[in-house]
Amino acid sequence: MxxxxxxxxxxxxxxxxxxxxxxxxxxxxxxxxxxxxxxxxxxxxxxxxxxxxxxxxxxxxxxxxxxxxxxxxxxxxxxxxxxxxxxxxxxxxxxxxxxxxxxxxxxxxAVPSLPEPANPVAPQGHRVELRQVRFGYEAGHEVLRGIDLVLEPGTVTAIVGPSGSGKSTPAQLLPRFFGPTHGSVTLGGADLREIGSRELYQRISFVFQDVRLLRASVADNIALAVPRADRGDVVRAARPANIHDRVLELPRGYESVIGEDAGLSGGEEQRISLARVLPADAPVLVLDEATAFADPQTEQAVRRALATLEGDRTILVIAHRLETVADADTVVMLDNGSITERGRPAELLAQDGAFAGFWRTHQTAGIDEAGPDREERS
Known part of the structure; x- marks a missing residue:
């Protein structure tokens, strides 16, 4: 540089x-x-x-x-x-x-941990709701300003927005890595602060942009949430994540140790991270910009996994690439910590508002990155 x-x-x-x-x-x-x-x-x-x-x-x-x-x-x-x-x-x-x-x-x-509830409450279902949520990582600077959002079971909700809009913060609040400074986040009608952490993490799985894999075998990394998962469970999770064939090419297959005899690219590590959430079978899934730096194979794996997971699950997708949210049930547009638009992708495009402008900007940037040959083919 x-x-x-x-x-x-x-x-x-x-x-x-x-x-x-x-x-x-x-x-x-x-x-x-x-x-x-x-x-x-x-x-x-x-x-x-x-x-x-x-x-x-x-x-x-x-x-x-x-x-x-x-x-x-x-x-x-x-x-x-x-x-x-x-x-x-x-x-x-x-x-x-x-x-x-x-x-x-x-x-x-000495860093204080989030307090555990004295009398834990069990969620009734997996409907997620953010009520007048305000939050800031630093005092005096709010990242979210009065967010009201409902994530219904069986739906995919995508949050998009420009850099600094606060779109990744809900993904940090849902697994309770942070707590809202005002308002509440509920799961199944129970405030997250009233749910025990063990119960909470059995109901929520998440894939973040920053992949963290253990120095263990590929099988152990995929079965991290379900240590007793057998090889069949691991393979069934690896296939929709589009990583099974690559694992078989490793020196010891699923027994290859990451960092020793398993050298993986960033996209391949992201696919293992995606496969890791499938055996857990959690009713709530959070994907926080899981395709921000992904290759086409990884992005395809994410979309395939979303199709596999559809059903009664509540899925929250924090999107960087708009292609990832094209099939979402609801798109929420954030700007400066507030919701500016929400609705189905086709409806928001037809309204020609903030989301449509954001989409056009993204499409233009994609054409510019591809070069004149792609533009002519288009």
Whole structure:
């Protein structure tokens, strides 16, 4: 990036300056402790300890305070103590590093978790409703401003909008990664704050844009939500996600360990992430920009999976590519944290409003990216 924008010379000069500054600082620090370190190593060296014991013992023997035979235990003990004392010095450095690591772990553990309800409520069904939801990641800056939205069972609801519109925030609120600052999010008539986390995550599955796979076998990653799933369940989940054939090409198939003998592209990892939600059979599914950086195969897998999951499930799709929402039952257009339009995709296009403009912009951008040949073919 630096080279592409003609900044290689400036970057090299800054790097050399920073490196020279570091070397100078390191040399000054090293000179300050080198004498102390050298002295400690000399004092703890076996020859020095042997010499001190011999000189001291000889003086005591000459004065008659020590019998010659009693000098031998001091010689043996003195030589034997040098290594443990030197090890203690190195252990002190390890102890300091461990203390700093413990401090970082304590900082993580000190972050308060979302409180569990004292008397958990079981949802009745899987109808999702957002009522006058307001939320901001930072105080004084609201991302959602009074959102009212209902996700009915058996429907696919897609949320679209420009960057910064807040369209991904509902996907963070539904699995209760955050709580609304005002209003409520309900599942089956029960406020999410009144549902136990174990119950909640058995009813909601989600696929996010940022894929996180475990350093485990492909089968274990797909069966993450259902550890007792057999190979047939794993394969049945992999097929609609369009990843089964690729897995069979790996050295050990489904037993290949991701990060060791399974090298996957970003799109393939996304497809495994998509397959991971299928064995769970959760009644609510959240797809948060799962195709934002996907290849055509992954986007096709997402649409195929949506078709497979249709039925009585409640599906929320946060869309980056508008093709993904073409078959949605309801499209919600967000702008600046508020709903500007909602309805079926064809109806919103016919209204020629914000969504239609957003769609045209997307289509134009797609033609520009494809180049003049595609435009002529169109």
């Amino acid at each position: 630096v080279k592409a924008f003609g900044g290689a010379g400036r970057a090299h000069r800054r790097f050399r300056t920073a490196a020279d500054t570091f070397v100078g600082t390191f040399h000054r620090w090293e000179r300050g402790i080198s004498r102390i370190a050298a002295g400690m190593q000399l004092v703890l060296s076996p020859p020095f300890v042997l010499l001190v014991v011999l000189i001291g013992g000889a003086a005591l023997i000459t004065n008659g305070a020590l019998a010659p035979a009693d000098l031998l235990p001091f010689l043996l003990l003195g030589l034997g103590l040098t290594a443990p004392v030197a090890a203690l010095g190195h252990g002190f450095d390890d102890l300091q590093s461990a203390r700093r690591a413990i401090g970082r772990i304590r900082d993580v553990l």
